[in-house]
Amino acid sequence: MSLSVKDAPGPPGTIAADQMWELRLYVAGKSAKSLAAFANVRRLCEEHLAGRYTLVVIDLVETPQLAAGEQIFAIPTLVRTLPEPIRRVVGDLSNTEKALVGLQLRPRLKLMTEARP
Amino acid sequence: MSQPNLTPEASADRSLPKSRTGIEGLDEITGGGLPTGRPTLVCGTAGCGKSLLAIEFVVRGALIYGEPGVIMAFEERPEEISENVRSLGFDLDDLIARKQLVMDYVHVERDEIEETGEYDLEGLFVRLGYAIDSIGAKRVVLDTVEALFSGLSNHDILRAELRRLFRFLKDKGVTSIITSERGEGELTRHGLEEYVSDCVILLDHRVEHQLSTRRLRIVKYRGSVHGADEYPFIIDEHGFSVLPITSLGIDHHASASGERVSSGVPEIDNMLGGEGFFRGTTVLVSGTAGTGKTSLAASFARATCGAGERCLYLAFEESANQLTRNMRSIGIDLDPWIKQGLLRVHATRPSLSGLEAHLVQMHKLVKHFKPAAVIVDPISNLMAGASLLSTTSMLVRLVDFLKSQNVTAYFLSLTGHGANVEQTEVHVSSLVDTWMLVRDVELANRRTRALCVLKSRGMAHSADIRAFALTDRGVVVGAPFGEGENGGGPKRSALAYA
Numbered sequence: 001m002s003l004s005v006k007d008a009p010g011p012p013g014t015i016a017a018d019q020m021w022e023l024r025l026y027v028a029g030k031s032a033k034s035l036a037a038f039a040n041v042r043r044l045c046e047e048h049l050a051g052r053y054t055l056v057v058i059d060l061v062e063t064p065q066l067a068a069g070e071q072i073f074a075i076p077t078l079v080r081t082l083p084e085p086i087r088r089v090v091g092d093l094s095n096t097e098k099a100l101v102g103l104q105l106r107p108r109l110k111l112m113t114e115a116r117p
Numbered sequence: 118m119s120q121p122n123l124t125p126e127a128s129a130d131r132s133l134p135k136s137r138t139g140i141e142g143l144d145e146i147t148g149g150g151l152p153t154g155r156p157t158l159v160c161g162t163a164g165c166g167k168s169l170l171a172i173e174f175v176v177r178g179a180l181i182y183g184e185p186g187v188i189m190a191f192e193e194r195p196e197e198i199s200e201n202v203r204s205l206g207f208d209l210d211d212l213i214a215r216k217q218l219v220m221d222y223v224h225v226e227r228d229e230i231e232e233t234g235e236y237d238l239e240g241l242f243v244r245l246g247y248a249i250d251s252i253g254a255k256r257v258v259l260d261t262v263e264a265l266f267s268g269l270s271n272h273d274i275l276r277a278e279l280r281r282l283f284r285f286l287k288d289k290g291v292t293s294i295i296t297s298e299r300g301e302g303e304l305t306r307h308g309l310e311e312y313v314s315d316c317v318i319l320l321d322h323r324v325e326h327q328l329s330t331r332r333l334r335i336v337k338y339r340g341s342v343h344g345a346d347e348y349p350f351i352i353d354e355h356g357f358s359v360l361p362i363t364s365l366g367i368d369h370h371a372s373a374s375g376e377r378v379s380s381g382v383p384e385i386d387n388m389l390g391g392e393g394f395f396r397g398t399t400v401l402v403s404g405t406a407g408t409g410k411t412s413l414a415a416s417f418a419r420a421t422c423g424a425g426e427r428c429l430y431l432a433f434e435e436s437a438n439q440l441t442r443n444m445r446s447i448g449i450d451l452d453p454w455i456k457q458g459l460l461r462v463h464a465t466r467p468s469l470s471g472l473e474a475h476l477v478q479m480h481k482l483v484k485h486f487k488p489a490a491v492i493v494d495p496i497s498n499l500m501a502g503a504s505l506l507s508t509t510s511m512l513v514r515l516v517d518f519l520k521s522q523n524v525t526a527y528f529l530s531l532t533g534h535g536a537n538v539e540q541t542e543v544h545v546s547s548l549v550d551t552w553m554l555v556r557d558v559e560l561a562n563r564r565t566r567a568l569c570v571l572k573s574r575g576m577a578h579s580a581d582i583r584a585f586a587l588t589d590r591g592v593v594v595g596a597p598f599g600e601g602e603n604g605g606g607p608k609r610s611a612l613a614y615a
Binding site for chain 2: 026028031033037039052060062064065067068071072073074075076077087088089090091092093095098099101102108
């Protein structure tokens with residue numbers, strides 16, 4: 001599941017340019033973290049995936065039964081369901097760099113020099 | 118030796134509501150169970166049985182006390198948990214179908230999680246709250262919540278959120294168990310004991326003399342009296358069971374009854390003030406190999422069953438078949454009593470498990486079979502492997518337990534098996550009420566068996582040394598030495614216990 005970094009810094013070779021993206025943002029009520037996450041994910045998508053993404057916001061306060069199935073425990077969590085495989089990014093996405101890496105919109109450049117566990 | 122200072126009555130604290138676990142022995146040492154509506158921390162090393170304790174708490178809560186429960190597992194999938202406890206006779210799928218149980222598996226895998234910015238564990242709260250509300254759960258288990266620490270890197274957030282989680286559980290009014298891995302030099306690896314202040318239970322699993330020993334200790338229980346000792350426990354086909362030590366000290370209400378029970382040999386009864394042992398007391402018969410101890414025990418078993426009472430025979434040297442066959446050869450037929458269900462012979466190898474595990478097992482057998490008498494043949498086999506201190510303290514607990522149940526205990530001890538056994542026997546002999554010694558004597562080029570009563574509390578007993586024989590009519594005790602046909606026999610001093 002680790003990302004191929006051979007073709008850095010361009011888009012990862014495994015994801016086609018016309019690939020549709022499906023994103024789900026799990027929040028719980030309108031907390032500051034939730035609102036920040038929503039604003040951040042919108043911005044990221046408009047900058048990197050304009051016209052080829054769908055974003056669904058799921059408020060677990062209203063639909064708590066959805067939390068277990070998607071293995072949500074931290075809030076907010078952004079789940080990329082398409083393209084596969086599923087990716088999760090936990091937090092309000094305020095660190096743009098890490099958010100892009102987590103969604104595989106940008107390869108994990110830094111990790112090339114880090115020792116893998 | 119530390120004496121446990123607990124009686125169930127003393128610890129039944131009216132002001133603090135408790136929820137029974139349904140786990141054998143645990144409710145006794147906690148004085149009624151875990152604090153209702155509050156979290157309890159159960160910690161211990163890997164494989165100590167903490168998950169099983171937690172799961173039994175929920176399952177028995179649903180089965181026995183009608184309290185639905187939630188198991189939130191971080192390390193095992195529901196299918197694995199169901200599989201693990203099926204051998205204990207628990208059908209989790211059935212409980213789930215009847216809305217008595219919800220299992221939620223929280224999958225935490227660091228490789229799959231990218232963290233960026235602020236977050237909290239509200240998702241976990243939502244899941245837990247939803248699970249609790251969906252069946253009206255009264256009991257919750259989190260096993261093992263620390264898995265979050267390996268999955269998420271921001272431990273400051275985690276700590277704050279766990280503190281909030283325990284408060285959330287309290288606010289929900291559920292009685293909960295949180296399991297936790299034992300830390301190096303600390304109770305838990307991530308200091309969870311700081312957040313759970315109501316009740317902390319520590320499980321321990323160690324190996325001594327190649328035998329595993331499990332122990333449980335209540336580290337704290339706010340607002341409640343509890344036993345402070347380490348209590349041995351076992352995990353067997355019926356699940357978890359703790360050996361409670363309800364020390365009654367010397368206040369054994371039962372043993373003062375003055376009721377007598379026959380030894381099974383009329384002449385021995387005569388030596389014991391004419392009537393035999395006091396019911397509910399402890400008898401020790403010691404002697405070297407082949408002196409007829411088992412035959413005396415079988416006579417006692419037959420007499421007990423003959424009086425219409427149940428007898429439990431714990432055989433550590435022979436199988437049930439061997440025992441009955443050998444005893445038949447001296448005219449003692451135990452089979453009819455076994456068939457009638459009055460006599461149960463439980464044969465095990467002493468080396469199969471540690472002393473404490475044996476004692477927990479005995480405890481269970483006594484509680485379920487409810488015998489009037491228990492024979493341990495021989496108790497010295499159990500002592501052989503263990504240290505003197507642990508043997509003595511365990512035997513005190515066994516003797517106390519049997520007395521509290523008004524069970525007459527009949528222990529056989531094989532002497533001549535090393536210093537440890539000899540020394541232990543000295544300790545045991547101070548615990549017992551009646552001590553009989555059997556041995557071989559050489560007399561005019563013949564070996565003869567002899568027995569005497571070294572002590573018998575609370576009765577005028579004979580000081581004679583009597584010859585006895587194993588005949589086809591059972592044990593037959595002859596006249597005292599120095600009288601009758603043995604005239605001029607050995608001096609008593611020659612028979613004195615070495």
